[in-house]
Amino acid sequence: MNIALIGYGKMGRIIEQFAVDRGHHIVLKIDADNRDELNTDNLRKADVAIDFSTPDSAINNIYTCFDAGTPIIVGTTGWYGQLQRVKDDCLNGKKSLLYASNFSVGVNVFFFVNKVLAKIMDRYPQYDVQVEEIHHTKKLDSPSGTAMTIAEGIVENVERKNEWVNEVVGQTEIITKPDQLLIESHRIEEVPGTHTVIYSSEVDDIEFKHTAHNRAGFALGAVLAAEWLNGKTGFYSVKDMFDFNISDI
Ligand SMILES: NC(=O)C1=CN([C@@H]2O[C@H](COP(=O)(O)OP(=O)(O)OC[C@H]3O[C@@H](n4cnc5c(N)ncnc54)[C@H](OP(=O)(O)O)[C@@H]3O)[C@@H](O)[C@H]2O)C=CC1
Numbered sequence: 001m002n003i004a005l006i007g008y009g010k011m012g013r014i015i016e017q018f019a020v021d022r023g024h025h026i027v028l029k030i031d032a033d034n035r036d037e038l039n040t041d042n043l044r045k046a047d048v049a050i051d052f053s054t055p056d057s058a059i060n061n062i063y064t065c066f067d068a069g070t071p072i073i074v075g076t077t078g079w080y081g082q083l084q085r086v087k088d089d090c091l092n093g094k095k096s097l098l099y100a101s102n103f104s105v106g107v108n109v110f111f112f113v114n115k116v117l118a119k120i121m122d123r124y125p126q127y128d129v130q131v132e133e134i135h136h137t138k139k140l141d142s143p144s145g146t147a148m149t150i151a152e153g154i155v156e157n158v159e160r161k162n163e164w165v166n167e168v169v170g171q172t173e174i175i176t177k178p179d180q181l182l183i184e185s186h187r188i189e190e191v192p193g194t195h196t197v198i199y200s201s202e203v204d205d206i207e208f209k210h211t212a213h214n215r216a217g218f219a220l221g222a223v224l225a226a227e228w229l230n231g232k233t234g235f236y237s238v239k240d241m242f243d244f245n246i247s248d249i
C-alpha cells in the first residue's frame with residue numbers, strides 16, 4: 001500500500017519503520033513545518049493516511065482526508081469531543097476512518113478485561129475505583145485517550161459511577177463525589193504509557209495494570225489497522241478489528 005504519514009514525530013517515525021518492513025511505501029510525510037503540503041492532490045497518491053499528529057490539528061487532517069477520499073487511521077488523541085460530528089460526516093459522505101485511543105494488542109485485551117472486571121465489581125459496593133495513567137512530560141492532552149476508554153468501560157458497567165473526572169497531579173486538585181470516577185494523570189519524563197485500574201476496600205486492593213515498555217506495540221497496531229481498513233468504507237474503532245468476545249473464552 002501507499003501510505004501518507006500525517007504527523008512525523010515519535011509515533012510517525014516508528015510507524016514508518018513497521019510499514020516499510022511490511023512492504024508498504026511512504027508517499028507523504030507531514031509535520032508542522034510542511035503542513036501546507038497536506039492537500040487533496042498529495043493525499044490522493046496514498047491508499048491510506050495514518051494520523052499521529054496533535055489534538056489541535058487532527059480534525060482538519062481528518063476532513064482533508066475526507067475531501068480527498070483517502071481512508072484515514074487516526075491515532076491522535078485529545079479530539080474526542082468532536083467524535084459524533086466526525087462519525088456523522090464520515091458515514092453521510094461514505095468516507096473511511098478507523099480511530100483508536102490505543103492500537104496495542106495488550107491494551108485492547110486490557111480494555112476487554114477491564115469491562116468484565118467492572119461488571120463483577122458492580123456487585124461489590126464496598127470497593128471504590130479509580131484510574132491512574134502515567135505518560136511522558138511532552139504529552140499534550142490529559143487524561144490520556146486510553147484512560148478515557150478505560151474509564152468509559154467502568155462507568156458503563158459499575159452503576160455507582162456516573163461520570164469520570166480528571167486530576168492532573170501537581171496542576172489540578174479534585175474532590176470527587178461518590179458517583180464520580182477519578183482519573184489521576186501523572187507526567188514523568190520518558191514514560192511511554194502506564195495505565196492502572198485500582199479497586200480499593202477497607203480490607204484490600206485489586207490492581208489491574210498495563211505497562212508499555214516502548215511505542216512499538218502502538219505503531220505495529222496502527223499499520224495492521226491500515227491494512228485492515230484498506231478497501232472498506234465506514235466509521236470504525238479498533239474494537240471492530242480486534243473483536244474479542246466473552247463467548248470465545
Ligand atoms: N492511539 C495510539 O495508539 C497512540 C496515540 N498517540 C497519540 O498520537 C499523537 C502523536 O503522538 P507523538 O508521535 O508521541 O507526538 P509527537 O509530538 O512526537 O509528534 C507529533 C507530530 O505532529 C506534527 N504536527 C504538528 N502540527 C501538525 C499539523 N498541523 N499537521 C500535521 N502534523 C502536525 C509534529 O510536527 P513538529 O515535530 O514539526 O512539531 C510532529 O511531527 C498524540 O495525540 C498521542 O496521544 C501516541 C501513541 C499511541
Ligand SMILES: O=C(O)C1=N[C@H](C(=O)O)C[C@H](O)C1
Nearest residue numbers: 077101102139144145146193
Ligand atoms: O501520547 C502518548 O504518548 C500516548 N497516547 C495515547 C493515549 O493518549 O492514550 C496512547 C498511549 O498511551 C501513548
